[in-house]
Amino acid sequence: MKIIYSFLLFFLFSLSFSQTDIAIIPKPQDVFLKKSSFxxxxxxxxxxxxxSFEASYLKEAIKTQTELNLNINSTNSSKSIQLVLEVPNSSNFNKEHYELVVSNSKITISAFTNQGLFYGIQTLLQLIPFEKKNKIAxxxxKIIDTPMYxxxxxxxxxxxxxxxITFIKKYIDYLAHYKMNTFHWHLTEDQGWRIEIKKYPKLTEIGAWRNGSMTGKYSDQKFDDIKYGGYYTQEEIKEVVAYASQRHITIIPEIEMPGHSLAALAAYPELSCTxxxxxxxxxxxxxxxxYCPKEETFTFLENVLSEVMALFPSEYIHIGGDECPKTRWKSCSHCQKLMQEKGLKxxxxxxxxxxxxxxxxxxSKGRxxxxxxxxxxxxxxxxxxxxSWxxxxxxxxxxxxxxxxxxxxGSHCYFDHYQGKAENExxxxxxFTSLEKVYNFNPMPDExxxxxxxxxLGAQANVWTEYIITxxxxxYMIMPRMSALAEVLWGTAKPENYLDFKTRLQAQENWLKNNNINYRKTSFTE
Incomplete structure (x- = not known):
């Protein structure tokens, strides 16, 4: 019955346009076209x-794209763009679902939540050209849309x-444009500690700064002697979390442990084995x-995580856990004694x-x-x-x-990888992770x-910045690969439709140019 209903809707609304004329990324689940325009x-x-934040957001976005300064009016009116929150008819509803209907008399975006309305707004904005006119078609x-992941x-x-911070907000805007909902913020590493922890001020006084950096290829083993660093204050982080929340993006903070912790050990060496x-x-x-797994270390990390969790309301806290050499633990008397006491082999x-x-x-903190x-x-x-990396x-x-x-x-989701031949990049x-390779990614294993x-739950792309300085x-490294991943995660990417994706991608170039985003132009022509 659902298939018959879809075909009836298609024939009812489809007259003079084709679906490739609707250059939306990520591609919606269901699009039914009709001849009239608003x-x-x-x-x-x-x-x-x-x-409504969503209404203010839409008003400012339309003003930016067209210079039309629309009023927000809560009363019913014709020739309007209506944002409608509907009451779900069951408890089993998708909070990210939305519907967008454009007729000759009005535009209606309806959803069960403000998040759904926000995604409908993103779709509408992709339908509105960057034109400075008094009449924009x-x-x-009709679009009926729900993400898969x-x-x-x-x-x-x-x-x-x-x-x-100004760029972190821009980065969040890029996620919002493509209806992505999670920003994984990697905040601590061997090469720098970037989050203010009030109980441990030396983490930023010492741990946020290094006395030089590698330059050029890793194999060259060359370094400069320029002091480098920086960190985000707790007030700045609160500002970013609120900014992301308005755009329905959850920030997942990462505090690395037990490895990748050299910046913290530079500040508090007593937390090490040596x-x-x-x-x-x-x-x-x-x-x-x-980190050495002793009581002082766990006290330190619990205090750090307490401050982190007070800043970030996310369900998940990322604790790293990768690439932890066991060299120091093998020669540490405390570690060996602890292993014996706990029966660890x-x-x-x-x-x-x-x-x-x-x-x-x-x-214990509900996370x-x-x-x-x-x-x-x-x-x-x-x-x-x-x-899984x-x-x-x-x-x-x-x-x-x-x-x-x-x-x-890493094969499909590492955006620090080359996008073309190394000599041209x-x-x-x-x-090597090309745009097409990202588009062909399937997060759901057949096994x-x-x-x-x-x-x-879904997937994400990682942007490690050893060689990404500005x-x-x-x-350049994320655009336009982010758009391909967004379509994969929305659930509408199919490898056989890559050329259709590339056709729709052309319209994204206007958005990139008008927002002064430094994208990889070659991806649009190769």
Whole structure:
């Protein structure tokens, strides 16, 4: 019956346009076109609550694109853009669902939540051209749309290279444009600690600054001696969290442990196995000095996480867990004694003990942990979610153990990789992840059965910044690959439709240009 209903709607509304004329990314689930158009003029109003953020957002966006300054009016009026919150008829509804109807008399965006309305607004804005006119045509259509995956994310490492708050907000705007809902903010590393922790001021006084950085290729092993760093105050973080929340984006903070912790050890060397001294990492890569699993360390990390959780209301807190060498633990008398006391057979189980202890604390605060797939080694913490980066195998193993998973394999989701031949691209860490490769990514492994598939939350792209120095370079590395991933996670990407995607992508170039975004232009022509 649903198929028959869809065909009836299609024939009812389809007259003179084709679906490729509607250049929306991510592609909506269902689009039905009709011949009539709606014209936005200076007399058009936005019908919504006067205090609605979504209405104000739409007003400002239309003004930016067209210079038309529309009024917001809560009373019923014709020739209006209506934002309608509907009451769901059951408790089992998708909060991200929306419908958009454009007729010759009005535009209606309806949803069950403000988040759904916001996504309908993003779709509408892609239908409105960047034109400075008094009469702007919007094609007649009906869109019924719901995303497939609950976790649609982008990551940004601000530790290897620091980016100002103004750019972090822009980055969030880019996610919002493509209806992505998760920003993974990588805040601590060997090369810099970027979040103010009031109980431990030396984390930013010392840990946020390094006395030089690697330059050029890793194999060259060359360094400058320029002091480099920066950090975000708690007030700045509150500002960004609020900014993202208005745009229905959850920020997942990452506080690395037990490895990738050299910046913290430079500030507080007593948390190490050897007692120091240390300096914030100038070199990229992995360091042997990591947190020592002693009581002082757990007290420190619990205090840090308490301040972090007070700033970030997210369900998940990312605790890293990747690339932790066991070198220091193997020669540490405290670690070896602890292993004997706890009946741990090796250092992998010691890492599992470390992660599980942190998880108990985070759970006691009503939150959950998520970590890179190394947290599977030695036994997975009872309630932990896994971010699968070393391929999809870790995610498959976690899902089979009934743990939630975010897929982010390096093969398809590492946006620090080259996008073309290395000789034609800015210096990058390596790898090759083309626009088409991203578009062909399938986050759902065939190895999982129907029950296990429920544990795949979605996916995200990671942007590690060893070789990404400026905000312009960040933009170059994510645009337009982010658009391809957004369509994958919305659930409407199909490898056989890549050329259709490329056709719709052409319209995105206007948005990129008009927003002064430094994108990879070659991706639009190759």
């Amino acid at each position: 014209y936005i003029t200076p007399k058009t109003c936005i019908q919504a609550d006067a205090n 919007v094609p007649g259509l 609950a976790w649609r994310g982008m990551h940004l490492d601000v530790c290897r290279h620091y980016f100002p 007692g120091g001294t240390f300096e914030v990492g100038k070199k990229w890569g992995v360091f042997d000095d990591v 090796d250092e992998h189980e010691l890492q599992s003990y470390f992660i599980q202890r942190i998880e108990k604390f985070v759970n 959950k942990i998520i970590g890179w797939d190394e947290i599977l080694e030695g036994g997975l913490a009872p309630n932990a979610a896994v971010m 070393r391929g999809t195998e870790g995610g498959i193993a976690a899902a089979k153990q009934k743990h939630f998973v975010v897929m982010t394999p 800015p210096l990058a860490i390596g790898g 999982l059965n129907a029950e296990e598939r429920k544990y795949i 905000t312009e370079q960040v933009e």
